[in-house]
Amino acid sequence: MIPGSFEYHRPDSVASALEILAEYGDEARAIAGGHSLIPMMKLRMADVGHLVDLQAIADLKGITVQGDTIIIGAMTTQQELISSAELASAAPILREASLQIADPQVRYVGTIGGNVANGDPGNDLPGLMQCLDAQYTLAGRDGTREVAARDFYEAAYFTAREDDEILVSIKFRATTGGYAYEKQKRKIGDYATAAAAVLIAKDGATCSFASIAMTNLSDTPVWCEAAADALVGSSLDQAAIDAAVAAMLETIDPQEDNRGPVEFKNHVAGVILRRAIERAASRA
């Protein structure tokens, strides 16, 4: 319950936040909503000498929809994702997924940037961002660079972000066709036993596009390219869905924990992916 001591900083620009991160190196951590970091600090699993609070940096906030490009500031909260009519129209899967994350209080403060940069495979938005083929913009002292969500996750808590970089925004294309974020969990606020993000577009009765990513079934989110390929060109019939599930099961690597043994997780992953495909197809 009681975290270790730290010095607190509240910079009002990305540049100034980057200076502080550079000055204190390993000792410094950026804090967004704080709803992953503070719990870890309270358990003394994270030891932070200098906390760099991003709350006063206006540039990190807001949702912009320009044509079919959506850019979301890293400090945008889950609650803001849920309540944005513009986002619900341009990419409704964000709202569907965000409503399955945590609980109301956590969603008021937890941010999209914190969720995707945290590196915990239990977080829901990383898989969703891989499904959407989102690009993350990282700012460092030498400028910014973009990293695809599909290349960002290396292992549990290891990402392509360098310690002295800040994730500033997330960019992806508006979705067309059907979507679903299907999540199996033990109760409200739990990380997924298994979850699937699915986008499907149809041309007549034929699937013309599909994207699939799975959550909490490996030490990173898993973008399942072969599973999506198994759907494209099909009529989304049972055989195609079976093939997609089989391809997905080849790419995940669940670990046994108190959500269940590996065999159970593989089973649940299949059930969840089928449901997600069916719901996305029904909306396409």
Next chain:
Amino acid sequence: MSKMQINITVNGKKQELLAEPRELLIHVLRERLGVTGPHVGCDTSHCGACTVDMDGKSVKACTVFAAQANGADITTIEGLGGPDGLHVLQQMFKEHHGLQCGFCTPGMITRAYRLLQEIPNPSEEEVRFGMAGNLCRCTGYQNIVKAILAAAAELNAAKEAAQ
């Protein structure tokens, strides 16, 4: 580590104090300001017993550092109403038996206060989902839902009467 000056408004009253940045808002409220309605029921940010209203949002005060709260405007159960003037939600929790031990109640009511501003006429399902960040070990939730729906009806009736 050095203490820092914290300026917060709690239930309409400006407060200035020195605190270590790591002190949690819940501890600042309870131990430094004597605002002991919000409670601590867990150490993993699940139970919501510490829920307060901070700058128009329901937040779990156990997961906010004093330093982060610097400048914030906070309402706790004590700010919603007292024995001589109950808030409608407090009245309805009493009438509908929405509490037993009372430990979750300050957080429940403070959360419900914000929920009813966002969804003034919620369905039962919306109440249950909207209160999902608050755990209760006594009531089984049923009477809490009744109390919140009754409070919503009262508030809506009062709003209509005023128009």
